[in-house]
Amino acid sequence: MRQLLAWTLAAAAVLAAAPAARPAAPVDGRAACPRLTTTWYGDNRAHLQQAIDQRGTCAGRPGRPRPVAVFDWDNTVVKNDVTDATLSWALRHDRLLRPARWTDISAWLTDAADRALTRACGPGAPGTPLPTSADAPCADEILQIRENATTMSGAAAFAGSWNHRRTVPQYAWVPQLFTGRTPADLAAYADAARREALAAPVGTTRRVGTHTLPAYVRYYDQQRDLVRTLRRAGFDVYIVSAGSEPITEVWSRGVGLDAAHTIAIRSVLDAHGRITPRTEGCGGVPATRGAVIPYIDGKRCFVNQEIYGVHGPAAWQRLPWRQRPAIAAGDADTDVAFVADATAVHLVINRNKPELMCRAYDDADGHWLVNPMFLEPLPRRGTAYPCATTAYTAPDGTAGPVLRDDGSVVPDQRDTVY
Template sequence: MQRKWAAPLALAAVTGSGLLAAPPAAAAHTPCPRVTVGSGWYGDNQARLQQLIDRYGSCNPYRPGRTKPVAVFDWDNTVVKNDVGDATMFWLLRNGRIRQPAAGDWSTTSRFLTPAATKALADACAGLARPGTPLLTGTPAGAACADEINAVYGTAATRAGAPAFAGWDRRTTEPSYAWLPQLMQGWTAREIRGFAAAARTENLAAPVGSTQRVGSGTATGWVRYYDQQKDLIKGLQKAGFDVWISSASPQPVVEVWAQGAGIAADHVIGIRNTTTYGGKFTPHLQGCGSVRDGADSMITYIDGKRCWINKEIFGVRGAAAERVLPAARRQVFAAGDSDTDISFLRDATALRLVVNRNKNELMCWAYDNTDGRWIVNPMFIEPKKRKTDPYPCATTGYVDHDGTKGPVRRGDGSVVPDQTDSVY
């Protein structure tokens, strides 16, 4: 949708302490309830988030007559603990919902699968089902097939240790993430939402720390919403923010989970399949920016997240969606936990919340914090221990499009020095 902007959203002023400055005095306005941020945050993060709401919320006299300020959250390990894509994959394998590819040719499920992975999958899954029908991966006879699929998905390698993917752009896609929706081929979005709902029920009911059997092995068996993030989302919405989710999990899966945090399906941006006339998923993915549908190379991942946010939230089409928009047409707030979130976090103009999972490039940016708009919070459940070695920002913290590692560089080209982990 095309958003109409009545006037630029001013950047929040930053004080010497890095806190958002108080808004300028304004004429009297109609009173309305003040939205407050709940407790359970690290350090002064609650105060920083409160200042964001006070600065941009609809009760502030700065807001009347202007387009709603946009807030964008990543999903997995940002709003919830653990990964809803993983939870769905494990459910699909346990319940035999992944289909044998046409002619048993696994190369049709991802253009980035290596010949070694294609052969390993074909060997492990041969004879379990006719092409186009579900594989019996939830049975003893299908355990080897489940194990091979799970290895390729979870480790990007075959069980024998051969690389499973090759030839992808490291800044626009992650083939193992993309492979999950590609393996959903032959099902409709409605059917996938049903699978995701069943997995959600199981994972929320399972005790924290529990595992489940997948194939011949075990996998994480639980997911929890972060209460602090649910409260923050609710508060932002109440204060008049336009709140969105951008996730590298499949679109229908995130739609199901996002409802539990008060986010409607039309405010979710996940990995999106192309479909047949009957609405069944194909193994190909929708494109963004200059990438055409079916190219499978621009998912909601690093620069791909920027493209999809610019496309779906701000109505930008074509190659322009891949570029950084003017400040007045960007989200004021963003929250994430991983290197996959770097670009859309950097695009946020007022405040950027990072959940610390010890991810190199992201933590280099968060701790460098040259503009005072980054805040870091430990994971709300089972937080990571302090990283003992500095983040290698000056040497290998950045991963280029071809996978080459190098220094993390600021916008002016200067190198970010190594950073010490201080929020844990």
Template sequence: MLRKQVLRPVTTGLALALAATVGLPWTAAAHDASSPRTSRAECPQLSKDLPWYGGNRAKLQRMIDERGSCSAKSRSGAGKPVAAFDWDNTIVKNDISDATLAWMLKHDKILQPTSWRATNKWMTAAAHRALTRACGTSVPVGRPLPTSTDTGCTDEILDIYEGAKTSAGDTAFSGVWNHRRTVPEYVWITQLFAGHSPARLTEFARKARAENLAAPVGSVQKVGTHDWAGYVRYYEQQLDLIRTLRKAGFDVWVVSASAEPIVRAWAPGAGFTKNRVIGIRNVVRDGRLTTGVQGCGDVKDDTRGEALTYMDGKRCWINKGIYGIKGAEAWRQQDPAHRIAFGAGDAETDVTFVDDATAGHLVINRNKTELMCRAYDNADRRWIVNPMFIEPKKRQSAPYRCATEGYMNTDGVEGPVRRPDGSVVPDQKDRVFPKGTARS
């Protein structure tokens, strides 16, 4: 999603300093007797032509050797290890839901709802009035809104989606929800797609994909009066990692907080088949998407989005979709045999499932507090932090406030990040960032 910047490997001295501060997992001394002694030529190898930060490639390779097809555990007949990746800003740069919504707004593909208030259970009266005023009532229900030319309607939709406030600054969503399972505006973007078939939404996403891949890195597009990211790029390093994991016998999945029909338009570019993609699944009725959302665990379908693939919801959907765990048990962390071996993500929405991984946790640093607190605390010495491969974030100047407000509780009140034993994670300095960048 911008002019591609190649990050050069850090010097040996900096790599050693990083190992001392972040914790270098899987050192030779840490290998047990069942671990392979060397990375043999016949074992799948990550490309040495694609730069990773510091010693990250070596750490990932050791994890692959330890848990993949060359490991003693694999030869013992144990089941395939599972790897799970977030999609937006983890496998690709930028957000495919944003890209698809922008394309649909620019091509008049959002359909007039029966009532804006009816699209989302948490929408406020103020947001309903603002959307009704901006988008009008002259277009019949179920027909396309003229958002390509109606700037006011487009801006109102984007303001509510992007900031959970109307263009006038009024709160757009209110009420009670579990803040570790859902976000009203995340639900709402999928509810804007109601009335289209899943295949039609995938078709829109493919057209958005073609435009965003063709646009130069760094492009910005105008949607309404908003400046919106105008390009998307697959991260070459992540594509190589995914290929290598598959060759090494891992069962590799995507678990995304984007609508599943949108992810399906992009997933083949990273080698994923549709049965290895989990995204937000709207209820389909008479062949068309509705504003209802499939539930997980003990949350029933058509509850309007109370259990998204978001934070703890990603764990639930992994337990349900990959391991077949049903009911309330799907919300709980499972024993190591029923947890993913490797997880990769970039934001709070990924923190629970990435933390659940037993062999390795890859974090793309976007300065997201709870995820970075866990990554830098590095409790099991298996966390790997890498700057964004394209347009990496600058170093965050202030420490992450892990000890006081890094964790989002279910009621939306922030509190301390805690380890499994209940101890508090201390505040953490940002330590992995491109050499030479200024603080933000």
């Protein structure tokens, strides 16, 4: 029953303890901190409000730097993936351009994937639109590689060596598919996809090729309220996403954040301002075909580099306390490094991702908050997370135990918030 009764009673207790309409009283003449107004699981709202009261400029710390809050985007601030929604729209409107060779796009694309894409998408002049709206096999191969890193026949789509805590080829592949378009083109596609996805009823799906994809996206009311409240309390709020930056920028405006506060995969442009397969690097790593993106340790690097101005190898490391976000939020293992770096609240939206949930349920510092997805939450995981054995992914891709900062092993954890 997803603990529905317990959730309802707990939420009611929190609301009773912190009425939405009652402003906080000024303390020693200082401005009152703004209040969160939406319902959260358990006492999560009370913990978030406490962090706002303690860290916001409303708490009266003249001359000190503004505190920082950093959010992942897809399935953290919104339900569903906005880059996938844009790719779906682009496939249905023939907006992808044919490459000269598919292997020109990704450094890791296999010969099997190259053959599958060439066969499915047919011949044609480079730079002309792929007929994906009518050519179901072409759309299918593209989506299968994006979703599963395999071809429709089951062959591996990517092979070779990459740092599994800095990138994942099928994430980098999506902006690479828009090679030849401009960021303005991609933003226009994202805007059209956004209007379509917000208008679609919650829970609806659509068929693209033979794939069934979510047809809707929704901003989470709780996260919109949290971002708005944080900004009013004096926080600098940022998005850090493993999606494409022009797409994420279109969506982040819906919570009041501008391009300067939106960090995602940044494509290198050619001399004519068109997207290339190369992506900007971080931490002293130059631009490559996707070797570094905002993914696991890559997210930490981009937060440290773009928000705190730390460049070179130091950007890959956990920074001192004053150079870390006060609040960080995510939903997947790709978020675990920067969420763990937060000093006041590590907010986790439960999507059953093992390393993140191991750290959240272990709650080593007492500041981890777990919340079910606000729409269509997942059922309880039937078995414990394998924290002590295989929940951690090493840079070489091998699985191992999740370790605390002191080197001790996190024991297996049961799923309790769903």
